[in-house]
Amino acid sequence: MADPRIIKEKIFLVTIFALTILGILPVFHVLAEVIIKGSEAIAKHGLGILTSTSNGILASLVGSAILSILASLLGIPLAIAAGLFVAEFSDTKLAKITRVVSRSLLEVPTVLLGMLVYIIMVVPMGSFSLLAGAIALALVMLPYVMVHVEQAIESVPPIYREAGYSIGMTRAEVLLGVVAGIARRGIATGVLMGFAKAMGETAPLLFTIGAARTTLPCSHSIPLANVLDPGDAVPLMIFQYAQMPQKMYHDMAWAGSLILVAAFLAVFIAVRLLVKEVKT
Amino acid sequence: MSASKTMYRSDKLLYYSLLPFAAIVIAAFIMLFAILGYVSAPALRKYGISLFTTTKWAPNEANPSKSVYGLLAPLFGTLVSSAIAVLLALPVTVSIVLVIEEYSPERLRELIGSIIEVMAGLPTIVYGLWGLEVLAPFLREHVYSPLHQLLGFIPLFSCKPITGFNLATAGVLLSIMILPYMVAVARDAYRSIPFTYKEAALTIGATRYEYAKIMMGLAKPGIIAAALLGFGRAAGETVAVALVVGNVPLVSGCLFKPAYTISSLIANQFSMAPLYPYMMSVLFTGGLVLLLIGMAANTVAVIMIARARKRLG
Numbered sequence: 211m212a213d214p215r216i217i218k219e220k221i222f223l224v225t226i227f228a229l230t231i232l233g234i235l236p237v238f239h240v241l242a243e244v245i246i247k248g249s250e251a252i253a254k255h256g257l258g259i260l261t262s263t264s265n266g267i268l269a270s271l272v273g274s275a276i277l278s279i280l281a282s283l284l285g286i287p288l289a290i291a292a293g294l295f296v297a298e299f300s301d302t303k304l305a306k307i308t309r310v311v312s313r314s315l316l317e318v319p320t321v322l323l324g325m326l327v328y329i330i331m332v333v334p335m336g337s338f339s340l341l342a343g344a345i346a347l348a349l350v351m352l353p354y355v356m357v358h359v360e361q362a363i364e365s366v367p368p369i370y371r372e373a374g375y376s377i378g379m380t381r382a383e384v385l386l387g388v389v390a391g392i393a394r395r396g397i398a399t400g401v402l403m404g405f406a407k408a409m410g411e412t413a414p415l416l417f418t419i420g421a422a423r424t425t426l427p428c429s430h431s432i433p434l435a436n437v438l439d440p441g442d443a444v445p446l447m448i449f450q451y452a453q454m455p456q457k458m459y460h461d462m463a464w465a466g467s468l469i470l471v472a473a474f475l476a477v478f479i480a481v482r483l484l485v486k487e488v489k490t
Numbered sequence: 491m492s493a494s495k496t497m498y499r500s501d502k503l504l505y506y507s508l509l510p511f512a513a514i515v516i517a518a519f520i521m522l523f524a525i526l527g528y529v530s531a532p533a534l535r536k537y538g539i540s541l542f543t544t545t546k547w548a549p550n551e552a553n554p555s556k557s558v559y560g561l562l563a564p565l566f567g568t569l570v571s572s573a574i575a576v577l578l579a580l581p582v583t584v585s586i587v588l589v590i591e592e593y594s595p596e597r598l599r600e601l602i603g604s605i606i607e608v609m610a611g612l613p614t615i616v617y618g619l620w621g622l623e624v625l626a627p628f629l630r631e632h633v634y635s636p637l638h639q640l641l642g643f644i645p646l647f648s649c650k651p652i653t654g655f656n657l658a659t660a661g662v663l664l665s666i667m668i669l670p671y672m673v674a675v676a677r678d679a680y681r682s683i684p685f686t687y688k689e690a691a692l693t694i695g696a697t698r699y700e701y702a703k704i705m706m707g708l709a710k711p712g713i714i715a716a717a718l719l720g721f722g723r724a725a726g727e728t729v730a731v732a733l734v735v736g737n738v739p740l741v742s743g744c745l746f747k748p749a750y751t752i753s754s755l756i757a758n759q760f761s762m763a764p765l766y767p768y769m770m771s772v773l774f775t776g777g778l779v780l781l782l783i784g785m786a787a788n789t790v791a792v793i794m795i796a797r798a799r800k801r802l803g
Contacts, residue, residue, distance in 0.1 A: 215697050215699075215700070216697065218697065218699050219697040219698050219699040219700075221699075222698065222699035222702065223593070223698060223699075225585070226584075226585035226588050226589055226593075226702075227585075227589060227593075229581055229582045229585035229586075230582070230585050230586045230589045230602070232582060233582035233583075233585070233586055233669055234586075234602065234605050234606070234609070236666045237605060237608060237609045237612065237666075239620075239624070240612065240616060240617065240620045243620055243623075243624055244616060244620070247623075288511055288514060288515075291508055291511035291512075292508075292511040292512045292514070292515045294508055295505075295508035295509065295511060295512045296512065298504070298508070299505055299508075302505075304509065304512060305512065307516060308512040308515055308516060311515055311516050311519045312515055313788070313792070314519065314785060314788055315515070315518075315519055317719070317722050317723075317726075317784045317785070317787070317788040318522065318726070318781060318784055319725070319726025319727070319728065319753060319777075319780050319781070319784055320726070320728070321726070321728040321753050321756055321757065321777070321780075322522065322526065322726075322777050322780065322781055323522070325525075325526070325756070325760075325773075325774065325777055326521065326522050326525050326526070328760075329525050329529060330521070330525065349518060352515065352518075356515075380498075380500040380501065380504075381497075381498070381500065381501040381504050382500060382501070382503065382504040385504065403611075406611055407611075409613070410611075410612070410613025410614070410615070410616075411613070411614075412613070412614065412615045412618075412728070412729040413614075413728040413729055413753070413757065416728075416729075416757055416760060417760050417761075445613055445615040445729070448615045448616075448618075448619055449615055449618065449729045449732075449733070452618070452619050452622055452623075452733055453733070460623070463619055464619070467615075467616050467619055470613055470615075470616060471612070471613075471616060474611060474612060474613060475608075478607070478608060478611060482604070
């Protein structure tokens with residue numbers, strides 16, 4: 211008869227390995243379904259499903275591109291500056307408060323940020339706009355990018371600071387010229403993660419961009435003013451088309467998912483390469 | 491600020507030029523609370539506590555002032571679906587942490603870590619679409635129907651699973667979505683266990699099972715923090731849940747009945763809310779409740795983690 215302690219150990223090991231496999235299996239199924247159903251949809255309807263505004267998702271693709279870029283332009287400089295402040299002046303009260311607040315923002319359901327922007331922007335301006343959506347997305351990515359910036363700055367060994375100070379550099383010169391330079395890969399990682407986050411979010415867009423999917427946002431003669439037009443985004447399109455009964459809409463939703471997942475994986479691989487280079 | 495007194499002039503310049511950005515972050519946070527509170531106020535004044543104790547959701551088109559709103563059903567749905575998600579994800583979280591930290595070679599550890607990161611970053615709407623078209627029909631066919639037939643005498647499984655869109659599916663989908671966050675938090679906690687404890691456990695000749703039990707005891711506050719943060723995430727998740735939960739304001743002891751959650755209620759009803767007085771305000775009250783759930787989970791989790799750090803030294 212084997213030792214019951216050993217039997218227990220065997221059962222335990224089998225259980226935790228089985229649960230681990232069970233835990234990571236779904237994501238493979240999700241990816242496989244997206245690739246199969248997405249490419250089936252494109253094969254069935256032709257590339258028009260991506261390049262048309264009437265029977266395709268062109269407006270959503272254009273809208274998503276504008277939204278992610280605009281949100282990054284608004285959110286990333288703010289996140290980097292605030293992250294630098296928190297990391298550099300970590301002994302001040304204001305930096306401590308900012309850190310706690312940014313960690314709390316991380317746990318705020320993103321749908322609430324959409325509601326906030328609806329009240330402070332959409333209602334006063336009287337219309338949905340890509341700009342309102344971009345502001346909501348900027349708020350979503352803000353705490354993510356901040357965490358990465360803080361960690362990147364804090365991971366720079368103090369010896370580099372000391373070297374800078376010893377040759378008479380000011381604190382600003384050391385932070386921006388030396389420390390931020392050494393931490394640049396970490397900061398770039400944060401920027402990319404923030405971008406990916408903005409690209410994939412749905413809930414903040416529900417009440418801000420207006421889901422204008424039959425026209426492209428180009429009603430103004432000045433290109434930049436077009437961000438005041440309503441627009442669409444791939445995640446929002448997927449959410450709304452998934453609830454339609456017709457097969458055609460589901461096909462467009464899967465095709466959109468394929469593009470979205472491909473874009474996310476591209477950013478993910480870029481981040482991996484960045485991190486790897488730091489290690490070696 | 492006290493620290494700025496001890497700074498040189500050039501350092502102060504840096505401090506004051508970065509300060510406005512930090513101020514914007516704080517202002518955005520305060521504004522979120524203020525706006526949610528401000529817009530919620532009329533509904534709280536009109537309906538009072540009955541907003542949380544009734545389930546009827548009846549916007550009255552002919553006479554808007556006679557509309558009745560109750561948030562009990564969505565509140566119930568949010569709490570139950572999030573609780574299911576945490577209960578399902580917790581054993582898997584613990585297993586993954588142990589496998590990664592103790593029983594895998596370097597390569598496998600990195601591979602599992604990468605997979606978990608992809609899980610965390612995948613857009614939530616993709617999970618939602620998968621949940622709607624793949625998970626819900628699969629669970630109805632291969633899990634709910636057999637459970638109902640075999641264990642129908644248990645109230646949880648007593649109703650016939652007519653569609654796959656119900657509380658149980660929302661819980662299962664959420665458990666998949668919150669798993670990577672819970673693993674990240676629990677893994678941090680596990681790593682903070684000092685090496686001497688691990689050595690001590692091994693020198694007394696513990697089997698791997700006994701060793702894991704001791705380690706899990708030490709990492710317990712971190713595991714609880716992971717569960718709380720996972721609960722907060724699950725409660726706030728919107729679009730994926732809205733696609734699978736069924737969107738019917740019911741409070742039922744049976745998991746196979748369609749339900750509602752606060753966030754899916756907001757997602758579905760917001761567009762018509764401007765047409766009815768008070769509906770917008772009621773939805774913002776729901777939002778305020780979500781915010782408070784999220785903040786409470788976050789605060790307790792942070793305290794748990796801090797305590798664990800202190801205790802382990």
